[in-house]
Amino acid sequence: MITGITGIISDLSLYRRLIGMQLRTQVQYKVNLAVDIFTYFLVTMLEYMVIFLYFNTFQTLLGWHVGEVALLGAVVSFTFGLAELFGSGLDSFSEIIRRGEFDRILLRPVGALMQVASNEFRMRRLGRMTQGLLMFLFALHLLPALHWTFAKLLMLVFGIASGATIFVAVLLLGATLCFWTVETTELANILTYGGREVMSWPLSVYNRAFQSIFLFVVPLAFGLYMPVCYLLGRPQPLGLPDAAAFLSPLAAALFAAVAYVFWRFGVRRYQSAGG
Amino acid sequence: MAAKTTTMIETHDLSKAFRIAKRRPGLFGGMRSIVDPEMRTVSAVRDLNILVERGEMIGLIGPNGAGKSTTIKMLTGVLVPSSGKVTVAGFDPHRQRRALASHIGVVFGQKTQLWWDLPLIDSLLLLRHLYHVPAERHAENLAHMRAMLDLDEFIHTPVRQLSLGQRMRGDLAAALLHDPELLYLDEPTIGLDVVAKARIREFLLEINRTRGVTVLLTTHDMDDVEALCPRMMIVDHGRKLFDGPVTGIRERFGGERTLIAQIDPADLATLPRGGENQPIIEGLPAGVRQVPAESPQVALAFTRDALPAHELVAWLGARIRLRDVTFEEPDIEDMIRHIYEDGLLLKEEEEAVSVG
Amino acid sequence: MPRKTHYYRFYFEVARASFRRQLVYRWTNLTGLIVNIFFGAIFSYVMIALFQARHDTAGYDLRDTLRYIWLVQALIMVVVPFGWTDLMLTIRSGDVVSDLSKPCDFYWYWFSREVGSALYYFLFRTVPIYLGGMLLFGIGLPGGWVSWLGSGFFLLIGAALGIAFRFLYNIIAFWIIEARAMVTMGQVIATFFTGSYIPIAFMPFWLRSITLWLPFNGMMNVPTEIFTGKLFGGALAFEFLRQALWLVALTLLARGIAAIAARRVVVQGG
Numbered sequence: 001m002i003t004g005i006t007g008i009i010s011d012l013s014l015y016r017r018l019i020g021m022q023l024r025t026q027v028q029y030k031v032n033l034a035v036d037i038f039t040y041f042l043v044t045m046l047e048y049m050v051i052f053l054y055f056n057t058f059q060t061l062l063g064w065h066v067g068e069v070a071l072l073g074a075v076v077s078f079t080f081g082l083a084e085l086f087g088s089g090l091d092s093f094s095e096i097i098r099r100g101e102f103d104r105i106l107l108r109p110v111g112a113l114m115q116v117a118s119n120e121f122r123m124r125r126l127g128r129m130t131q132g133l134l135m136f137l138f139a140l141h142l143l144p145a146l147h148w149t150f151a152k153l154l155m156l157v158f159g160i161a162s163g164a165t166i167f168v169a170v171l172l173l174g175a176t177l178c179f180w181t182v183e184t185t186e187l188a189n190i191l192t193y194g195g196r197e198v199m200s201w202p203l204s205v206y207n208r209a210f211q212s213i214f215l216f217v218v219p220l221a222f223g224l225y226m227p228v229c230y231l232l233g234r235p236q237p238l239g240l241p242d243a244a245a246f247l248s249p250l251a252a253a254l255f256a257a258v259a260y261v262f263w264r265f266g267v268r269r270y271q272s273a274g275g
Numbered sequence: 276m277a278a279k280t281t282t283m284i285e286t287h288d289l290s291k292a293f294r295i296a297k298r299r300p301g302l303f304g305g306m307r308s309i310v311d312p313e314m315r316t317v318s319a320v321r322d323l324n325i326l327v328e329r330g331e332m333i334g335l336i337g338p339n340g341a342g343k344s345t346t347i348k349m350l351t352g353v354l355v356p357s358s359g360k361v362t363v364a365g366f367d368p369h370r371q372r373r374a375l376a377s378h379i380g381v382v383f384g385q386k387t388q389l390w391w392d393l394p395l396i397d398s399l400l401l402l403r404h405l406y407h408v409p410a411e412r413h414a415e416n417l418a419h420m421r422a423m424l425d426l427d428e429f430i431h432t433p434v435r436q437l438s439l440g441q442r443m444r445g446d447l448a449a450a451l452l453h454d455p456e457l458l459y460l461d462e463p464t465i466g467l468d469v470v471a472k473a474r475i476r477e478f479l480l481e482i483n484r485t486r487g488v489t490v491l492l493t494t495h496d497m498d499d500v501e502a503l504c505p506r507m508m509i510v511d512h513g514r515k516l517f518d519g520p521v522t523g524i525r526e527r528f529g530g531e532r533t534l535i536a537q538i539d540p541a542d543l544a545t546l547p548r549g550g551e552n553q554p555i556i557e558g559l560p561a562g563v564r565q566v567p568a569e570s571p572q573v574a575l576a577f578t579r580d581a582l583p584a585h586e587l588v589a590w591l592g593a594r595i596r597l598r599d600v601t602f603e604e605p606d607i608e609d610m611i612r613h614i615y616e617d618g619l620l621l622k623e624e625e626e627a628v629s630v631g
Numbered sequence: 632m633p634r635k636t637h638y639y640r641f642y643f644e645v646a647r648a649s650f651r652r653q654l655v656y657r658w659t660n661l662t663g664l665i666v667n668i669f670f671g672a673i674f675s676y677v678m679i680a681l682f683q684a685r686h687d688t689a690g691y692d693l694r695d696t697l698r699y700i701w702l703v704q705a706l707i708m709v710v711v712p713f714g715w716t717d718l719m720l721t722i723r724s725g726d727v728v729s730d731l732s733k734p735c736d737f738y739w740y741w742f743s744r745e746v747g748s749a750l751y752y753f754l755f756r757t758v759p760i761y762l763g764g765m766l767l768f769g770i771g772l773p774g775g776w777v778s779w780l781g782s783g784f785f786l787l788i789g790a791a792l793g794i795a796f797r798f799l800y801n802i803i804a805f806w807i808i809e810a811r812a813m814v815t816m817g818q819v820i821a822t823f824f825t826g827s828y829i830p831i832a833f834m835p836f837w838l839r840s841i842t843l844w845l846p847f848n849g850m851m852n853v854p855t856e857i858f859t860g861k862l863f864g865g866a867l868a869f870e871f872l873r874q875a876l877w878l879v880a881l882t883l884l885a886r887g888i889a890a891i892a893a894r895r896v897v898v899q900g901g
Binding site (some may be wrong): 272 | 351
């Protein structure tokens with residue numbers, strides 16, 4: 001028990017150091033970093049602008065007000081940025097496999113997943129998170145009637161934490177696919193960028209099968225969308241009870257566990273087939 | 276756990292076979308291959324028996340695709356063997372991969388483990404945490420490596436700006452900071468110039484002598500083996516062809532070396548000409564023969580027991596003015612062919628080793 | 632100096648080689664196709680929901696909008712391929728030096744390469760993606776052969792504009808070592824102003840007036856609007872003039888900058 005805890009503490013401090021190496025690398029290219037963060041800021045801004053442009057024409061989306069959609073978009077974007085920040089090493093895992101660097105990772109006495117995850121740390125994702133935060137504040141301004149309670153605040157934290165966990169788990173699934181082939185890395189984009197896009201709009205927009213997939217198979221809607229519905233006081237998808245939103249961390253933990261098991265399976269397959 | 280026996284590496288009938296999916300041509304063929312793959316089995320390593328004592332330096336040589344790197348991967352636990360037994364430093368490499376990792380160091384000549392964009396020192400400091408080395412021990416080792424490998428002149432330079440030789444010195448230091456008992460080196464001198472090669476070899480001999488590190492190196496360069504390893508193994512097609520002392524191996528199987536001399540143009544004109552207008556050197560010593568070369572060069576092939584290389588240079592220099600002289604060593608592929616032709620050799624040598 | 636026909640032959644071979652190279656990456660291309668169809672489906676659902684609020688806007692009803700969305704997904708890889716850093720990578724690796732010393736025009740060399748892959752993407756992305764839209768959302772085929780022909784002609788201009796544009800944001804790598812961020816920026820700007828996020832017709836008046844005058848308008852919006860029958864008759868002549876001018880301007884700019892970059896390589900040796 002005690003050794004388990006000290007193990008985790010030493011792993012965390014190692015993770016911090018590995019990320020530190022990445023940060024020092026990026027600071028070396030200052031101009032590039034600045035342009036990078038600015039570009040990312042711009043990308044995100046254009047994405048939000050699209051929401052307002054659509055609402056300029058259409059006023060309402062299945063009863064959703066522009067402020068509500070903006071708040072949803074802001075939370076999704078912030079969460080996605082957070083996941084990308086911590087999961088960028090997983091996102092570029094195909095490069096590690098292509099360059100044959102996974103052997104080196106297996107040759108070290110610390111966990112492979114931690115080394116892969118800390119192999120990259122894209123600071124420009126801070127641009128997306130900042131933008132998400134600003135947008136969140138602006139959406140609140142558009143929603144003067146929204147009353148905050150402790151439960152809603154808790155739900156916001158749940159939503160961001162669960163959503164980010166599921167996005168990272170999706171990146172982990174994509175990384176695991178690389179043990180079989182590096183040609184289909186784009187497939188994971190359906191669940192990452194695609195998942196972000198799907199989450200950015202009210203779930204009732206999609207057909208029922210689609211909704212069920214994102215609620216129960218890749219539970220992005222369970223982990224992220226349901227908490228947002230709760231704090232906006234909107235009905236939950238597919239007639240689920242409001243309190244179900246409190247289960248979002250559970251959904252995230254389950255999905256992450258499945259992704260981790262699949263990853264372990266992938267590592268074992270790599271060790272018997274030799275990449 | 277790691278009982279302190281005198282054995283470092285022991286394998287028994289170690290084998291590895293890969294199952295490789297054959298691809299059908301065309302888009303639909305490709306799709307079918309995913310659902311219904313057509314597999315074939317490729318044997319990379321077959322029934323390999325290796326016994327390496329602590330403190331040995333041993334060279335593993337063989338052509339590309341001979342099974343060298345598959346063997347190393349199984350010895351480090353990166354790859355699971357298909358069958359057979361393997362023990363390294365008292366560990367089962369695959370089951371105890373992470374525990375074993377603290378006891379071994381690995382250097383790949385063509386892939387660095389250093390952080391590319393950062394000064395060398397940053398990587399060397401970080402490795403302490405990756406390997407959980409106690410601070411004092413790490414400081415001591417680092418100071419030692421800095422002195423032995425002269426790292427100070429470039430330790431604050433980003434790794435991407437280092438020369439290949441400097442980078443290799445950095446990689447060697449990185450692999451040794453956690454006091455490994457066993458060091459695997461994969462082509463440690465590839466692409467290096469003569470001076471850098473000599474320096475790396477000197478260092479390896481030193482750490483083997485003073486720290487008792489067991490060294491297993493794979494290489495294409497017979498000079499590495501001759502300079503470092505009293506014993507070597509030759510593998511090809513996943514099988515061990517030879518396992519025994521290095522001394523005399525080149526003389527027995529290496530065939531001839533070739534001396535290539537650049538002749539002064541003035542002297543070249545005075546030489547008699549033979550077929551295809553080749554200049555002819557007359558009165559060659561026994562065991563030396565002339566082979567065709569491009570003018571103004573002359574090439575002489577000779578066996579080591581005929582006469583030492585410097586004597587041949589002196590002999591030739593006494594007759595004509597030489598601009599430059601280089602030697603070509605017989606290559607490994609050549610040697611392996613010779614060993615094949617000498618089929619019974621392996622058996623004979625194995626008996627000799629087990630007796631001795 | 633070899634005869635002119637040799638040059639045409641060379642460029643043709645470059646384009647052909649580039650087309651064939653795409654054929655090798657069939658898995659990558661298949662997954663890319665699936666991703667495009669997935670996004671087409673998401674945007675379609677959003678549009679269907681939005682059109683619950685009103686019947687039509689800016690002369691577009693739901694079916695027109697769905698057609699627009701699917702055409703955009705179908706044409707993206709032909710006109711503004713995402714993640715195109717091919718030229719930038721050769722500059723970083725130094726391979727560009729050998730391309731510059733080829734006995735041909737540097738710009739037309741890259742242009743031919745891109746024409747080859749654009750043709751590939753037209754056959755193996757545009758067509759199947761639009762068919763996917765027809766199958767999943769019943770968008771059907773608008774117009775007749777006249778509008779298809781006109782649309783095809785303007786797509787040629789659009790593809791050429793796209794090539795000039797991506798050449799420009801890649802060649803920046805001659806001056807900035809890590810030009811990746813510029814690439815992202817170039818792509819985002821193009822994505823927005825080609826109408827990939829929101830159809831140009833839906834933009835508010837002030838934004839639309841600016842956008843229509845940009846070269847991005849000619850890349851996807853014009854061929855798409857001709858195809859859906861929103862743009863026809865005399866307006867086409869005007870549109871042709873506008874886009875042809877942009878094409879000449881961008882091509883001259885790209886070649887000019889390439890010439891400056893080439894001189895830089897010669898002076899500094901890369």
